[in-house]
Amino acid sequence: xxxxxxxxxxxxxxxxxxxxxxxxxxxxxxxxxxxxxxxxxxxxxxxxxxxxxxxxxxxxxxxxxxxxxxxxxxxxxxxxxxxxxxxxxxxxxxxxxxxxxxxxxxxxxxxxxxxxxxxxxxxxxxxxxxxxxxxxxxxxxxxxxxxxxxxxxxxxxxxxxxxxxxxxxxxxxxxxxxxxxxxxxxxxxxxxxxxxxxxxxxxxxxxxxxxxxxxxxxxxxxxxxxxxxxxxxxxxxxxxxxxxxxxxxxxxxxxxxxxxxxxxxxxxxxxxxxxxxxxxxxxxxxxxxxxxxxxxxxxxxxxxxxxx
Amino acid sequence: xxxxxxxxxxxxxxxxxxxxxxxxxxxxxxxxxxxxxxxxxxxxxxxxxxxxxxxxxxxxxxxxxxxxxxxxxxxxxxxxxxxxxxxxxxxxxxxxxxxxxxxxxxxxxxxxxxxxxxxxxxxxxxxxxxxxxxxxxxxxxxxxxxxxxxxxxxxxxxxxxxxxxxxxxxxxxxxxxxxxxxxxxxxxxxxxxxxxxxxxxxxxxxxxxxxxxxxxxxxxxxxxxxxxxxxxxxxxxxxxxxxxxxxxxxxxxxxxxxxxxxxxxxxxxxxxxxxxxxxxxxxxxxxxxxxxxxxxxxxxxxxxxxxxxxxxxxxxxxxxxxxxxxxxxxxxxxxxxxxxxxxxxxxxxxxxxxxxxxxxxxxxxxxxxxxxxxxxxxxxxxxxxxxxxxxxxxxxxxxxxxxxxxxxxxxxxxxxxxxxxxxxxxxxxxxxxxxxxxxxxxxxxxx
Numbered sequence: 001x002x003x004x005x006x007x008x009x010x011x012x013x014x015x016x017x018x019x020x021x022x023x024x025x026x027x028x029x030x031x032x033x034x035x036x037x038x039x040x041x042x043x044x045x046x047x048x049x050x051x052x053x054x055x056x057x058x059x060x061x062x063x064x065x066x067x068x069x070x071x072x073x074x075x076x077x078x079x080x081x082x083x084x085x086x087x088x089x090x091x092x093x094x095x096x097x098x099x100x101x102x103x104x105x106x107x108x109x110x111x112x113x114x115x116x117x118x119x120x121x122x123x124x125x126x127x128x129x130x131x132x133x134x135x136x137x138x139x140x141x142x143x144x145x146x147x148x149x150x151x152x153x154x155x156x157x158x159x160x161x162x163x164x165x166x167x168x169x170x171x172x173x174x175x176x177x178x179x180x181x182x183x184x185x186x187x188x189x190x191x192x193x194x195x196x197x198x199x200x201x202x203x204x205x206x207x208x209x210x211x212x213x214x215x216x217x218x219x220x221x222x223x224x225x226x227x228x229x230x231x232x233x234x235x236x237x238x239x240x241x242x243x244x245x246x247x248x249x250x251x252x253x254x255x256x257x258x259x260x261x262x263x264x265x266x267x268x269x270x271x272x273x274x275x276x277x278x279x280x281x282x283x284x285x286x287x288x289x290x291x292x293x294x295x296x297x298x299x300x301x302x303x304x305x306x307x308x
Numbered sequence: 309x310x311x312x313x314x315x316x317x318x319x320x321x322x323x324x325x326x327x328x329x330x331x332x333x334x335x336x337x338x339x340x341x342x343x344x345x346x347x348x349x350x351x352x353x354x355x356x357x358x359x360x361x362x363x364x365x366x367x368x369x370x371x372x373x374x375x376x377x378x379x380x381x382x383x384x385x386x387x388x389x390x391x392x393x394x395x396x397x398x399x400x401x402x403x404x405x406x407x408x409x410x411x412x413x414x415x416x417x418x419x420x421x422x423x424x425x426x427x428x429x430x431x432x433x434x435x436x437x438x439x440x441x442x443x444x445x446x447x448x449x450x451x452x453x454x455x456x457x458x459x460x461x462x463x464x465x466x467x468x469x470x471x472x473x474x475x476x477x478x479x480x481x482x483x484x485x486x487x488x489x490x491x492x493x494x495x496x497x498x499x500x501x502x503x504x505x506x507x508x509x510x511x512x513x514x515x516x517x518x519x520x521x522x523x524x525x526x527x528x529x530x531x532x533x534x535x536x537x538x539x540x541x542x543x544x545x546x547x548x549x550x551x552x553x554x555x556x557x558x559x560x561x562x563x564x565x566x567x568x569x570x571x572x573x574x575x576x577x578x579x580x581x582x583x584x585x586x587x588x589x590x591x592x593x594x595x596x597x598x599x600x601x602x603x604x605x606x607x608x609x610x611x612x613x614x615x616x617x618x619x620x621x622x623x624x625x626x627x628x629x630x631x632x633x634x635x636x637x638x639x640x641x642x643x644x645x646x647x648x649x650x651x652x653x654x655x656x657x658x659x660x661x662x663x664x665x666x667x668x669x670x671x672x673x674x675x676x677x678x679x680x681x682x683x684x685x686x687x688x689x690x691x692x693x694x695x696x697x698x699x700x701x702x703x704x705x706x707x708x709x710x711x712x713x714x715x716x717x718x719x720x721x722x723x724x725x726x727x728x729x730x731x732x733x734x735x736x737x738x739x740x741x742x743x744x745x746x747x748x749x750x751x752x753x754x755x
Contacts, residue, residue: 035375037311039408046401066438070424070431077426148421150413151438215673303401306322 012077050298056151067159086167087174090122116182121238123175127168128204129229135160135208136225143308153301157212161205187271197266206290213300216308237262258283313373318405320366365391367546376520380537388546391604393503397493411490420480436483453545458482486513491522497644502668530558530701531676570602586681592617593700606704613662618654625654627661630678668726672704
């Protein structure tokens with residue numbers, strides 16, 4: 001072995017090709033920043049159940065921002081209509097629903113014109129549906145990231161939901177226009193709107209997390225997703241109010257948080273009385289879905305890079 | 309120096325094949341769960357079922373890295389290098405063992421992770437930086453430096469889908485090169501880009517090492533490993549085979565026959581390079597003893613052995629070859645000028661010609677050889693030409709009797725001959741006379 005090895009190898013000296021080796025001026029780093037006494041990162045085989053590492057998630061908040069920003073930036077690239085799609089989707093659904101269901105007498109309660117009734121439901125629903133579908137496919141769509149770099153995997157489906165908020169805001173503008181057209185007067189109940197938006201976001205995140213994680217292992221999800229969302233639309237009080245259902249069947253709707261949430265939007269926007277029971281059930285349901293989703297996601301997460 | 313990475317008995321097991329391997333369907337799992345609900349609930353890690361096989365991609369790996377060390381990781385494909393890096397960078401989780409990291413880790417397993425073709429260069433720099441763990445402010449600070457390093461100033465606001473592949477890779481590497489974690493994990497990313505840019509990246513990595521940052525560097529580029537990393541860990545079949553000074557580990561690796569680029573053979577004559585006059589059958593890099601060798605000691609002669617079949621009588625055939633270094637610089641070309649076949653048509657059958665390059669001639673690094681057989685008389689005709697037929701590494705050890713002498717640093721230059729030097733001692737008076745003159749003219753030197 002060469003004696004030079006003991007000096008730590010020749011890369012530690014900056015040398016002039018024709019001159020004698022001269023030591024590198026000690027850079028601030030060379031004095032080695034004091035290492036923490038405890039490891040910054042401990043890597044261990046994980047047991048199946050792991051807690052949510054909120055500190056880790058928080059330290060990556062900027063990445064959430066960038067992933068969301070990317071999703072927004074890229075979504076309408078190379079489309080002719082661009083962000084107009086955000087408005088066109090619920091608008092066309094409203095027109096179709098009005099055409100088919102609007103004539104059926106007694107559908108819209110409280111003297112609300114059917115187009116308005118449908119649109120107040122369709123705007124949050126479109127957000128929810130798009131958020132669930134894009135976050136459900138998000139992990140598989142970002143496989144190149146998952147297999148090449150570490151970051152909390154939760155961020156990917158979360159960013160997909162967050163990116164949907166921009167479209168949501170755009171379609172809300174149209175909603176306001178339609179509300180003005182029908183002469184709806186704002187009431188204090190609008191104050192509950194932010195809470196409802198938060199609830200919708202959480203619900204979409206919960207469902208999206210669950211589906212995105214399952215999608216990694218079972219690509220069936222990709223095919224089941226559009227179908228699932230379509231079915232869900234019919235039981236979410238978007239097309240018809242829950243009041244048209246027979247009394248004994250209504251508890252079933254209550255199990256679906258989106259039904260209570262969408263009725264909540266209507267009440268807030270159109271100044272109708274809130275159904276506090278169904279709102280509370282929806283809130284509890286949303287939190288339960290979210291909690292289950294996070295637990296399940298964390299459990300499946302460790303396999304992502306291996307099987308995606 | 310303090311330990312910054314501690315790896316203890318690290319292992320990672322993968323399932324391969326078997327019914328419920330990677331691609332399972334929901335139906336199978338549901339059916340399985342319905343049939344044996346308890347097994348689904350109680351199945352333990354590592355328990356094989358349905359006869360599927362499991363392999364250890366990394367097994368019982370232990371090592372420590374001190375802060376500021378630059379460590380190379382080498383090994384054949386499938387030796388576990390990539391899995392080890394994935395474990396250390398937390399992309400995948402270990403099955404057994406533990407890793408303690410006493411610093412922030414930046415991993416660079418690929419350049420341009422997360423680059424989006426529709427976004428502009430500028431946008432991708434921010435996105436990619438964030439993905440690699442840089443703060444937005446940090447990226448903003450280094451933005452100009454990154455763009456200048458990548459040399460894409462003019463196109464920074466163009467979507468990267470319009471970039472040439474070279475520009476794309478330069479930008480991608482530039483972002484990565486400006487990462488400043490305490491521990492940098494780098495996979496074979498230098499295998500991209502043109503030679504000049506590769507050099508620039510190697511230099512950048514060297515400065516990273518000099519700033520006291522800890523670097524783990526996986527590469528197949530043995531000269532780069534020996535130059536950048538004082539210490540190298542060699543993996544084989546998931547375990548550590550050797551761990552020590554790079555030049556020792558690298559020569560073990562290269563001489564263990566794990567490399568394959570030093571010998572080529574064309575078993576099927578119809579698919580071999582050539583025409584109906586001559587066909588190339590084999591090319592080898594050989595020692596004087598006739599053994600195939602991938603790592604050539606800079607001091608030893610090396611032979612390029614060309615085996616070819618002559619299919620038709622009556623041609624003057626000249627085997628020839630061209631030697632390139634890792635920057636694709638043509639070092640020299642050589643023709644067979646031996647009298648044996650010079651004015652005599654080659655007979656039908658198998659011929660072997662070996663060109664011997666003397667020791668102390670090539671510079672350190674990797675050498676690629678193009679092989680050809682042509683006729684020069686009566687007219688110039690190239691019968692076969694095989695680019696990059698074989699390659700080998702020239703290793704300049706630090707034993708002191710090569711052209712580098714006792715100088716340990718990198719030595720530029722295309723060749724590294726060991727010259728004959730003559731020295732004469734002209735006596736003491738001559739020097740004292742001129743020294744007096746020097747001293748008289750320089751007041752600061754006077755005592």
